[in-house]
Amino acid sequence: MSAEESAAAAPAPSTGTPRGPRGSYAKGQARRQAIVDEALAVFSRTGFHSGSLREIAKRVGLTPAGLMHHFADKEELFVEVLRQRDEKVRQAAGDPAEHTLVQQAEKVVAYNQTTRGLTSLYAIVSAEATDSEHPSHADFAERYRSGARNAEELLRAGQEAGEVRADIDPALAARLISAVMDGIQLQWLLDEQVDMVPLFEEFVRGYLLPPPRR
Template sequence: MRTRRGPYAKSAERRQQIVEQAYRAFATRGYHGSSLREIAAASGISLSNLQHHFATKEELLVTVLTRRDEQGHGAVSGRQGLPFREHVLAQAAANEGVPGLIALYSILSAEAVTQEHPGHAYFAERYEALREEYEAEFSTLRAQGRLRPGVEPALAATTVIALWEGVQLQWLYAPDRVDAGAALRAYLDLVIVPQADAL
């Protein structure tokens, strides 16, 4: 039994090592600026060995993006069920605590604007899902009397996403001077009525 599990465990460990090195490469040089050969060298293996685990760079990118999502969701595990405002602020703080997560997202989302980029569909679907999720949250707040007059849920959803990504990008340049959580809190406080005031 052990002899059968040994190679599997070693293979899984090798895949994880490759994904970690690809994560670092994509977060610093982007998808187009990174090569499988460089990632293989950083992983301490040959290119053919890497391609045994990931046949193409596109396949490796998808795995890295999946890993990024797992890290992002894992960073706020145990905080499910938080009100929308608090969840956004908790996620923003958690993102800053995961090394490379914001850089990876910022670089790849900018690169993936072109339709031929292998990450294009991932980001297009992600933005659509976020807009729908946040619009639903703002619509719920409006139904509860907690959205300030004149605020449209769809526009507020798009604005939160734009603000969040823009301020995170600035944070990459000046982490000691830019506070993404503070910027998001200020905007949300402009459009959301405190619960006590809505009663």
């Protein structure tokens, strides 16, 4: 780095007076997150197509035009809601290097049962996205494809380690895991007396884990 570059990169001397732009940035980020939070509440109830930007704006004390200062359109806002949802699910699953696929899936099921809004959002939007004109159609199709590829690889590794039944087809089982998770989520959303955790554990015990040694 040259002397000129070093000088340019050095922080400006502090005057002891709070600078407006930094405070404005923090306020802008807080408002942006508030919009995302309210959008989650709206989209998880009505889906993408019926979700109203006007309602979201009203919930955060903005006009629709004011909301557009933070997000260019409803699709951009929706993508950010899904991105944050995905990040929370990844955190719930834990480090892949420290947990097997089965352990990660069980953690996600348990987490989803504590976050009705996020779970409802995923269920509604994944159903909506079967429409080829939906803005997330290609994204959701790829989610399931890539998820199945990753799960198949982990299942094969689990078979080699003796952690997964040797007589199942990893490619088919990879699709079945997400199908079971989606199915029990739907039942829970319809009836909260349904407990997703033991249901998924029963599937794992009966289908994925090797039988106990006698």
